[in-house]
Amino acid sequence: MTQTHIINGRVLTPSGVLDDCALTIQGGQISAIGQNPTISQQDKVIDAAGLLVCPGFIDTHIHGVNGADMMDGTPEALEIIGRFLAQHGVTGYLPTTMTQSAPAILAAINNVAQANLPADVAQPLGVHVEGPYLNPDFCGAQSPDLMRTADPAEYREWFEFGVVKLIALAPELDGAQPLVEAGLEHGIRFSAAHTGATYEQMMLAKSWGITQVTHTFNAMTGLHHRRPGMVGAALADDDFFVELIADGVHVHPAAVKLLIKAKRLDKVVLISDAMSATGKLDGEYELGGARIVVQDGVARTESGALAGSTLTLDVAVRNVMAYVDLPVEQVVPMVTHNPAEALGLAPEKGVLAVGADADIVLLSSDGFVQKTIIAGEIVYKNVPDD
Numbered sequence: 001m002t003q004t005h006i007i008n009g010r011v012l013t014p015s016g017v018l019d020d021c022a023l024t025i026q027g028g029q030i031s032a033i034g035q036n037p038t039i040s041q042q043d044k045v046i047d048a049a050g051l052l053v054c055p056g057f058i059d060t061h062i063h064g065v066n067g068a069d070m071m072d073g074t075p076e077a078l079e080i081i082g083r084f085l086a087q088h089g090v091t092g093y094l095p096t097t098m099t100q101s102a103p104a105i106l107a108a109i110n111n112v113a114q115a116n117l118p119a120d121v122a123q124p125l126g127v128h129v130e131g132p133y134l135n136p137d138f139c140g141a142q143s144p145d146l147m148r149t150a151d152p153a154e155y156r157e158w159f160e161f162g163v164v165k166l167i168a169l170a171p172e173l174d175g176a177q178p179l180v181e182a183g184l185e186h187g188i189r190f191s192a193a194h195t196g197a198t199y200e201q202m203m204l205a206k207s208w209g210i211t212q213v214t215h216t217f218n219a220m221t222g223l224h225h226r227r228p229g230m231v232g233a234a235l236a237d238d239d240f241f242v243e244l245i246a247d248g249v250h251v252h253p254a255a256v257k258l259l260i261k262a263k264r265l266d267k268v269v270l271i272s273d274a275m276s277a278t279g280k281l282d283g284e285y286e287l288g289g290a291r292i293v294v295q296d297g298v299a300r301t302e303s304g305a306l307a308g309s310t311l312t313l314d315v316a317v318r319n320v321m322a323y324v325d326l327p328v329e330q331v332v333p334m335v336t337h338n339p340a341e342a343l344g345l346a347p348e349k350g351v352l353a354v355g356a357d358a359d360i361v362l363l364s365s366d367g368f369v370q371k372t373i374i375a376g377e378i379v380y381k382n383v384p385d386d
Contacts, residue, residue: 001026001027002026002042002043002044003024003025003026003040003044004024004025004026004044004046004358004376005022005023005025005037005039005043005044005045005046006022006023006024006025006053006360006362007037007045007046008020008022008049009021009022009048009049009053009362010048010051010052011023011033011053011352012052012054012055012332012352013033013351013352014353017052017329018033020035021033021035021053022034022036023053023360024037025358025360025373027376028357028358028375028376029355029356029357029358029376030352030353030354030355030356030357030358031354032354033353033354046362046371046378050364050365051362051364051365051370052328052329052332052362052364052365053360053361053362054329054332054336054360054362054363055332055336055337055349055350055351055352055356055359055360055361056089056090056091056092056336056349056359056372056373056374057089057090057091057313057314057335057336057361058091058092058093058125058335058336058339058340058343058345058349058350059085059090059092059093059094059271059272059274059313059335059339060093060094060128060166060269060271060339060342060343061094061096061130061214061243061271061272061273062081062085062093062094062095062096062272062273063095063096063098063273063274063275063287063308064077064081064274064275064276064278065080065081065084065085065276065278065312066081066084066278066279067080067276067279067280068080068081068276069275069286069287070095070097070108070112071097071098071100071104071108071288073104073107073110073111074111075111075114075115075116075117078095078111078115078117079118079121081095081122082118082121082122082123082124083121083122084278084279085121085122085312086120086121086122086372086374086380087372087380088312088314088369089313089314089361089363089369089372090122090313090372091122091359091360091361091372091373091374092124092125092345092349092359093122093123093124094124094126094127094165094166095108095112095124095127095128096127096128096130096273097109097127097129097131098130098142098287099130099131099139099142099146099147099288100132100143100146100288100289101146105129105132105158106158109127109158109161109163109164110161112126112127112161112163113161113162113163119374119377119379120374120377120379121374121379122374123374124163125165125343125345125349126163126164126165126166126343127161127163127164127165128165128166128167128168129166129167129168130142130168130193130214131146131169132146132147133147133148133149133150133167133169133170133173133175134147134168134169134170134173134193134194135147135172135173135194135195135196137196138170138194138195138196139194139219140194140218140219140305140307141287141288141290141299141301141307141308142194142288143288143289143290149173149174149175150169150173150174150175150178150179151175152175152178152179152182155167155179155183156182159182159183159188162186164183164186164188165187165188165189165343166188166189166191166212166343167183167188167189167191168191168192168193168194168214169192169193170192170193170194170195170196170197171192171195171197171201171202171208171210172195172196172197172198172201176205176208177205177208180205180209181208184209189211189342189343189344190208190209190210190212191211191213191243192205192210192212192213192214192230193213193219193220194214194219194220195219195220195230196220196221197220197229197230198221198227198229198230199227199228199229202233203237206233206237206240211239211240212240212241212243212269212342213233213234213241213242213243214243215243215244215271216234216242216243216244216251216259217231217250217255217259218245218250218251218306223235234259235259236262238263238264240263241267241269241341241342242259242263242267242268242269243269243271244256244268244269244270244271245309245311245316246270246319246320246323247309247310247311247315247316247319248319248323249298249306250273250306250309253322253323256319256320256323256324257323257324260320260324265330265333266333266337266338267338268334269334269335269338269339270316270317270320270331270334270335271313271316272309272311272313273308273311274308274309274310274311274312275292275299275307275308275309277292277294277299277310278309278310278311278312279310279312280294280310282294282295285299287299287307287308290302292307294310298310313335314367314368314369316335317331317335317367318366318367318368321366321367327365328363328365328366328367331367332363336351337351338350357375358373358375358376359373359374360372360373361373368382369382370382370383
């Protein structure tokens with residue numbers, strides 16, 4: 001069988017960076033990592049000299065890009081999203097719903113469950129259901145009129161599709177605990193989002209099985225020295241994975257630095273929270289049925305609330321490198337290993353190791369994507385080969 005060899009690169013493995021190393025791909029998986037591979041005449045060779053060879057990025061919280069939205073509920077929307085994401089190093093993602101009617105959410109989940117996408121686009125790894133079980137007082141850009149308490153008749157239908165991987169909810173709402181307990185039986189992970197929960201309520205929710213915090217600092221109770229709130233729980237508890245929108249707008253660079261210092265490098269998950277205007281010009285767009293105005297790349301509702309972002313994960317990586325003065329190899333796990341661990345996708349995803357899926361990105365030392373590889377095949381090149 002033909003093999004592909006990525007040679008001369010700096011390979012980011014779970015045990016560290018291996019310099020001047022080769023990585024071999026066979027049958028869509030990584031078959032070897034080491035020095036001096038045996039290369040036959042029919043094998044493909046990719047020269048990664050001067051580049052970091054790292055796992056493909058995983059965006060666990062993204063609504064849409066390039067004019068397409070997950071809630072469109074069409075295969076075409078998923079293909080548009082996947083093709084755009086591959087250009088930015090993303091090989092897998094969780095298309096993320098909005099607070100909408102029950103039929104609209106079901107249609108969006110079903111669309112992912114039935115998806116048969118081309119192999120050369122970033123692939124959905126499941127669905128992230130954000131809402132409708134959120135606190136209207138912390139609605140952000142989501143519709144408060146459609147927010148509701150958890151309904152077993154509704155959410156058990158989600159489970160039947162077998163693709164829901166993450167549910168974001170406000171843990172202080174009635175019905176939250178039974179939902180978490182029911183979802184855990186289906187292997188679903190849970191995150192606290194758009195919430196007025198106190199520190200004490202969040203720590204109780206941890207005992208039910210909530211393991212993550214959605215877009216930390218945004219749409220939640222802030223940190224006070226006598227009332228630690230949701231932000232205090234996110235910062236103080238070593239177990240929580242914490243999402244972070246590192247666009248310099250949602251969270252000040254100093255707060256990014258604080259979060260990373262408090263959480264260690266292995267608990268921060270960089271997300272885009274991107275909406276359909278990502279990759280487009282400034283102007284008027286729609287998100288969850290609401291009119292959104294994008295100016296200078298910042299998306300806001302008519303009332304001025306931030307409405308997702310126009311961020312991509314490669315830019316998030318570069319931003320964090322600058323904000324915290326970290327080399328690219330220390331930031332990349334926040335878009336690879338950490339989201340895979342948070343979702344239970346490891347060891348097949350998020351790492352470069354023998355037996356793992358050959359979803360790979362070649363990055364420059366300053367964090368720019370040079371090539372994206374999905375299941376062993378190159379799907380994006382920054383510049384054509386000579």
